[in-house]
Amino acid sequence: MMRFFASRLLRAAITIVMVVTFAFIVLRLSGDPAQIIMGADAPPEAVDAFRTAWGLDQPVWLQYFHYFGAIFQGDLGRSMRDGRDAIVLVTERIPATLALTIPALIIKLGLGIPAGITAALHRNSFIDRAVMLLAVAGFTVPSFVLGLLLVLVFAVQLGWLPSGGQESWRHAILPIITMGVGGAAVLARFTRSAMLEVLGQPYIRTASAKGVPWRSVVWGHALPNAAIPTVTIVGFMVGSLIAGAVVVESVFSWPGVGRLLVVAVANRDLAVVQCILLLVAATMVTANLVVDLLYGLLDPRLRNQPKRAAA
Amino acid sequence: MSAPLVSLKGLRVSFDGQAALRGIDLDVAPGESVGLVGESGCGKSVTWLAALGLLPGRASISGSVKLDGQELLPARPQVLDRVRGGRIAMIFQDPASSLNPVHRIGKQITEALRLHRGMNGAEARAEAKRLLDQVGIPDAARRLDAWPHELSGGQNQRVMIAIALAGRPELLVADEPTTALDVTIQAQILTLLQELRRETGMALVLISHDLGVVADSCERVCVMYAGRIVEQVPTARLFEAPAHPYTRGLLGALPPLHGPRRPLSAIPGGVPEPWAMPTGCAFAPRCAMHVSACDANVPEQVSLARNHRAACIRATLPAPHPETVYA
Numbered sequence: 001m002m003r004f005f006a007s008r009l010l011r012a013a014i015t016i017v018m019v020v021t022f023a024f025i026v027l028r029l030s031g032d033p034a035q036i037i038m039g040a041d042a043p044p045e046a047v048d049a050f051r052t053a054w055g056l057d058q059p060v061w062l063q064y065f066h067y068f069g070a071i072f073q074g075d076l077g078r079s080m081r082d083g084r085d086a087i088v089l090v091t092e093r094i095p096a097t098l099a100l101t102i103p104a105l106i107i108k109l110g111l112g113i114p115a116g117i118t119a120a121l122h123r124n125s126f127i128d129r130a131v132m133l134l135a136v137a138g139f140t141v142p143s144f145v146l147g148l149l150l151v152l153v154f155a156v157q158l159g160w161l162p163s164g165g166q167e168s169w170r171h172a173i174l175p176i177i178t179m180g181v182g183g184a185a186v187l188a189r190f191t192r193s194a195m196l197e198v199l200g201q202p203y204i205r206t207a208s209a210k211g212v213p214w215r216s217v218v219w220g221h222a223l224p225n226a227a228i229p230t231v232t233i234v235g236f237m238v239g240s241l242i243a244g245a246v247v248v249e250s251v252f253s254w255p256g257v258g259r260l261l262v263v264a265v266a267n268r269d270l271a272v273v274q275c276i277l278l279l280v281a282a283t284m285v286t287a288n289l290v291v292d293l294l295y296g297l298l299d300p301r302l303r304n305q306p307k308r309a310a311a
Numbered sequence: 312m313s314a315p316l317v318s319l320k321g322l323r324v325s326f327d328g329q330a331a332l333r334g335i336d337l338d339v340a341p342g343e344s345v346g347l348v349g350e351s352g353c354g355k356s357v358t359w360l361a362a363l364g365l366l367p368g369r370a371s372i373s374g375s376v377k378l379d380g381q382e383l384l385p386a387r388p389q390v391l392d393r394v395r396g397g398r399i400a401m402i403f404q405d406p407a408s409s410l411n412p413v414h415r416i417g418k419q420i421t422e423a424l425r426l427h428r429g430m431n432g433a434e435a436r437a438e439a440k441r442l443l444d445q446v447g448i449p450d451a452a453r454r455l456d457a458w459p460h461e462l463s464g465g466q467n468q469r470v471m472i473a474i475a476l477a478g479r480p481e482l483l484v485a486d487e488p489t490t491a492l493d494v495t496i497q498a499q500i501l502t503l504l505q506e507l508r509r510e511t512g513m514a515l516v517l518i519s520h521d522l523g524v525v526a527d528s529c530e531r532v533c534v535m536y537a538g539r540i541v542e543q544v545p546t547a548r549l550f551e552a553p554a555h556p557y558t559r560g561l562l563g564a565l566p567p568l569h570g571p572r573r574p575l576s577a578i579p580g581g582v583p584e585p586w587a588m589p590t591g592c593a594f595a596p597r598c599a600m601h602v603s604a605c606d607a608n609v610p611e612q613v614s615l616a617r618n619h620r621a622a623c624i625r626a627t628l629p630a631p632h633p634e635t636v637y638a
């Protein structure tokens with residue numbers, strides 16, 4: 001078990017280094033932070049001074065090594081825009097993002113899983129078709145389109161809810177719904193197919209053949225098996241609690257981590273971008289580890305063979 | 312024959328308009344052992360899945376299924392749940408996938424004990440251990456905590472049998488219980504079923520496509536062809552006086568006693584597709600004794616001797632029997 005986790009952690013570390021390197025290269029090659037932050041008509045001396053101050057005049061490979069050296073000393077760097085610690089800038093945005101993503105996750109789970117189960121239990125019925133139609137719709141419409149549609153209807157036309165900003169809880173409703181609906185659609189489809197797969201298994205017929213009432217067949221025999229594949233996708237959703245709101249935060253001008261990322265990329269504010277990427281990678285890795293542990297709990301066949309769980 | 316325990320009358324099943332069973336009439340007496348043989352797809356499994364209400368919803372079922380005179384088609388779910396696993400138990404072909412992979416063996420047995428005998432806790436566990444002993448699983452106490460994937464196919468089938476016995480059924484339907492197992496294990500499981508039948512007095516329906524297996528372990532054999540029973544015969548008479556040309560073909564295809572067994576496909580030709588079923592006898596296209604009268608109507612079952620009936624217009628016995636009557 002320890003070796004299993006050690007190998008997972010090593011893989012995670014390699015992934016993170018690759019992501020960070022990639023971001024470094026892309027951001028450095030795609031624009032000059034000094035020029036962007038100082039503005040197009042800043043005096044050249046000021047831009048040069050900015051470059052020297054931030055080490056941007058050094059060769060790129062040296063900057064890269066400095067950057068990594070600092071990370072290993074626990075220093076994630078400072079924002080070139082306002083000089084504050086990147087880690088502080090990022091962490092103070094986390095609550096705002098979670099205020100959207102956690103309720104959205106609850107909607108995804110609370111709506112998607114029961115809908116998928118119901119559809120599977122009433123396969124080919126009207127309910128099934130209705131659920132699947134909604135799920136396909138919710139799944140195909142991109143979240144920025146859905147977000148804009150909701151704004152158009154509930155903010156512009158009906159005037160019931162604000163279209164953007166973060167002044168009150170009412171401002172959170174539309175972004176939460178936007179995110180929740182798409183995720184619920186994905187989860188409904190996934191749960192339905194996992195459930196159908198399980199309901200067709202011989203052990204379900206065995207349970208009925210030994211006199212287990214249908215309700216208990218569903219709850220006691222089908223759901224625990226259908227939960228195994230579903231956990232993967234739920235884990236992915238948990239892993240994207242921090243980074244999953246980029247589009248929606250932009251549409252609704254919600255000052256969370258996602259909006260910070262967009263602004264930082266536009267400014268080529270490397271330290272902030274990298275800090276967010278590290279945070280995202282860390283969340284993803286943690287979520288993956290939790291998923292693997294859950295697999296072991298849910299599926300006795302994997303308990304003695306963590307290698308298969310890793311695949 | 313005493314009053315039947317289970318009585319199927321005119322049982323018909325179709326899937327999406329395609330007939331799978333085309334009128335099954337079959338009685339099972341208390342304590343008797345009946346073999347059900349026929350080629351793959353002839354409807355052996357569907358017969359008993361339909362009788363127990365285990366087919367998917369899109370199957371349309373008609374006819375009558377009576378247990379001790381009580382009609383089960385249709386029965387309320389509560390009634391059906393008492394019957395299934397309680398009065399009629401069923402085990403299946405593939406033991407490995409027939410057990411729930413996320414429940415321990417013990418839990419899968421005690422669930423049946425709780426449902427049908429109201430046992431719980433330590434009492435249920437003790438009884439589950441006794442059942443595992445009874446079906447010949449070594450180290451039963453420890454095996455209660457094992458997962459299905461930790462046992463071999465033969466052991467899993469024994470567990471399935473233990474679950475089936477948990478409700479003290481009056482009838483056990485074993486649907487090709489040994490097809491997925493090694494030859495030596497097959498014989499052990501068949502012997503076990505015989506022993507259990509003697510010990511418990513339950514009736515046994517053994518489904519197989521191996522006429523030899525069925526003849527070895529059953530008192531009576533029912534031969535199915537294309538969704539119908541074409542011959543019912545006491546095993547003793549099966550080899551002496553097979554009446555239906557299809558049965559005779561199966562016997563001809565049977566290897567010498569104790570030789571290696573082959574599947575029952577040695578009769579030339581194939582089963583007609585459900586949408587191209589002849590109006591008369593379904594076996595006609597393959598039948599060496601076919602005459603034009605065979606195509607007029609579906610042949611009725613004709614009583615040829617005590618407990619011996621065949622659905623063939625030419626199934627007359629060499630020596631006319633005083634009991635011969637037409638149904």
Ligand SMILES: Nc1ncnc2c1ncn2[C@@H]1O[C@H](COP(=O)(O)OP(=O)(O)OP(=O)(O)O)[C@@H](O)[C@H]1O
Nearest residue numbers: 326331349350351352353354355356357358367520
């Ligand atoms: N769930 C189902 N959906 C559609 N058709 C089915 C279903 N179950 C059985 N059938 C059809 O019903 C017919 C009888 O099937 P059945 O399983 O009873 O055959 P069998 O005699 O048990 O054969 P085997 O020896 O292969 O088990 C077959 O033509 C099969 O295709």
Ligand code: SF4
Nearest residue numbers: 592595598605623624
């Ligand atoms: S009824 Fe005719 S075709 Fe059918 S089995 Fe008898 S002889 Fe053959």
Ligand SMILES: [Mg+2]
Nearest residue numbers: 355356357486
């Ligand atoms: Mg079958």
